[in-house]
Amino acid sequence: MSYASRVLSHSKKLTVRGFSSSISTSIVGTRRTEVCRTNTGFISKVDNPKNCYTESNIVLFKVRSFGTHGLSMLKTSMKMGTQVMGSVSQEGYSCSQVTRRGYSSNSDLPPHQEIGMPSLSPTMTEGNVARWLKKEGDKVSPGEVLCEIETDKATVEMECMEEGYLAKIVKGDGAKEIQVGGIIAITVEEEEHIAKFKDYSPSESDAAPAPVPAPKPATDSASPKEQKIEEPKVAKTSSAPPTDDRIFASPLARKLAEDNKVDLSSVKGTGPDGRVVKADIEEYLASRGKEAPKVGPKAGTTAADYTDLPVSQIRKITASRLLQSKQTIPHYYLTVDTCVDKLMNLRSHLNTLQEASGGKRISVNDLVIKAAALALRKVPQCNSSWTNDYIRQYHNVNINVAVQTENGLFVPVIKDADKKGLSKISEEVKQLAQKAKDNSLKPEDYEGGTFTVSNLGGPFGVKQFCAIINPPQAGILAVGSAEKRVVPGSGTEEFKFASFMAITLSCDHRVIDGAIGAEWLKAFKGYIENPETMLL
Numbered sequence: 001m002s003y004a005s006r007v008l009s010h011s012k013k014l015t016v017r018g019f020s021s022s023i024s025t026s027i028v029g030t031r032r033t034e035v036c037r038t039n040t041g042f043i044s045k046v047d048n049p050k051n052c053y054t055e056s057n058i059v060l061f062k063v064r065s066f067g068t069h070g071l072s073m074l075k076t077s078m079k080m081g082t083q084v085m086g087s088v089s090q091e092g093y094s095c096s097q098v099t100r101r102g103y104s105s106n107s108d109l110p111p112h113q114e115i116g117m118p119s120l121s122p123t124m125t126e127g128n129v130a131r132w133l134k135k136e137g138d139k140v141s142p143g144e145v146l147c148e149i150e151t152d153k154a155t156v157e158m159e160c161m162e163e164g165y166l167a168k169i170v171k172g173d174g175a176k177e178i179q180v181g182g183i184i185a186i187t188v189e190e191e192e193h194i195a196k197f198k199d200y201s202p203s204e205s206d207a208a209p210a211p212v213p214a215p216k217p218a219t220d221s222a223s224p225k226e227q228k229i230e231e232p233k234v235a236k237t238s239s240a241p242p243t244d245d246r247i248f249a250s251p252l253a254r255k256l257a258e259d260n261k262v263d264l265s266s267v268k269g270t271g272p273d274g275r276v277v278k279a280d281i282e283e284y285l286a287s288r289g290k291e292a293p294k295v296g297p298k299a300g301t302t303a304a305d306y307t308d309l310p311v312s313q314i315r316k317i318t319a320s321r322l323l324q325s326k327q328t329i330p331h332y333y334l335t336v337d338t339c340v341d342k343l344m345n346l347r348s349h350l351n352t353l354q355e356a357s358g359g360k361r362i363s364v365n366d367l368v369i370k371a372a373a374l375a376l377r378k379v380p381q382c383n384s385s386w387t388n389d390y391i392r393q394y395h396n397v398n399i400n401v402a403v404q405t406e407n408g409l410f411v412p413v414i415k416d417a418d419k420k421g422l423s424k425i426s427e428e429v430k431q432l433a434q435k436a437k438d439n440s441l442k443p444e445d446y447e448g449g450t451f452t453v454s455n456l457g458g459p460f461g462v463k464q465f466c467a468i469i470n471p472p473q474a475g476i477l478a479v480g481s482a483e484k485r486v487v488p489g490s491g492t493e494e495f496k497f498a499s500f501m502a503i504t505l506s507c508d509h510r511v512i513d514g515a516i517g518a519e520w521l522k523a524f525k526g527y528i529e530n531p532e533t534m535l536l
Helices: 003-010 068-079 192-197 251-259 278-291 315-327 339-359 362-380 421-439 514-529 530-536
Strands: 014-017 027-028 054-055 058-063 086-087 093-102 112-116 127-130 145-150 156-158 163-168 185-189 331-339 383-386 391-393 399-401 402-406 407-410 451-454 473-488 495-510
Touching: 003 362, 086 514, 112 278, 127 315, 145 185, 163 192, 185 192, 251 278, 315 407, 339 362, 339 383, 339 495, 339 514, 362 399, 362 421, 362 451, 362 473, 362 514, 399 530, 473 514, 495 514, 514 530
Parallel strands: 014 086, 399 451, 451 473
Antiparallel strands: 014 027, 027 058, 054 058, 086 093, 093 112, 112 185, 127 145, 145 156, 163 185, 331 495, 383 391, 402 407, 473 495
16 A cells, blocks of 8 residues: 555645636545655655645645546545545546544544535635534434535535434524535434434534644754644733834734734734734733723714615625626727617517427517527637636636526526527526526526626626626627617608617627627627528
């Protein structure tokens, strides 16, 4: 057995982080061992490790790629009951659930499984427990739904992975902002073990792993205190503050101070050389709470007239991605007016046929989605996304459709929209819109889009607007309302009415040059103004 196999087999707690084959995968084990990162993804013991990161009783190493042997190693560790976030495959990780078999140092606790907050979307870092469908003491079987998890995209059902009994619900209904991997429940194999978890609470070491700062190579002169991730609580000693203006504080102390809006210069550090540690911030907060007088509003003043509304996970992530898009993507906008008279006539004729056959009515938005998909097939440069090293051009045309709901903005996807008929597109759009309103979209309902359509014209009567690109896509189409205009007729001094719809294309200039964007709009306008060509 290789040394790597022994490391994985003997580690009692093993966490695999990372859910994409495009990034390195970090593995954290509790066994103190010196390991080295290699180009092949295998791990070997070294006498003077330069690529190894050792911190106290925690070993941090990276696996660049899993060969057949590395894959079997991880699968072996899974069978032995180590914690694995995601299912292992040759391509990478597709995370579904986080479980960890617990062998506590407390002899009173029998073998059990710790269920962690799963990562159910690529952008998810924390989630909420919407509600539990099982209660403590219930028997659970593989495939049964344990609870509903509110992710950054939707509310998703989490299924049980093993047969047993739900011994303890650690995070109850409505629990908020649980980090991915944080323990939410305990299951056991034997019914008589349930009672032993009545007062169970996870220790800090079992909680969701906190972000670890960039590790430094271990040196022979490094002391154990310098290698600790968690700060020890030390007795207060009078230490001279730093001579310069810089305030020395640990990462945990800085984070706590930032969250509570504490000025570090007002806190006396008790760590080495006057360093501010977590305990100092906690004591400062406690003393500040005691000193702050409780006073009501002064006479003659009125309370502020406002309401603070809670922010859902969906809105948090949407806000973060929109901010990232506007800050990092060089947007530019192209607008054209399209005559939609023929489009309206075709829609009226198709809906007559649909009603006669019992089908669902086709909307203008369905026709826009079809026209956009065909234009992307005709100008594939717009069906792309930017990376730092290359432009990825997609072979499938998957159109995200913006849907506004009470819970926030959703963008479910119509896959292979260029290959589907209008009736099929209409049916899928209605189904996905209803799922979005019910907050029941699944990851496959919104992942994999290559282009987005946002329509504020039909539902809201907005004449024209510019939409923000949905990263990593390179374009989004903003559809305005149709309005009647007077246009010149065929003869002199002849006029007629025609309906025009404003269309604005937001482009990522790193991917779509101005001429390419104009070419795409020309193709799109051709399909809208001659809609019969979409049926060819």
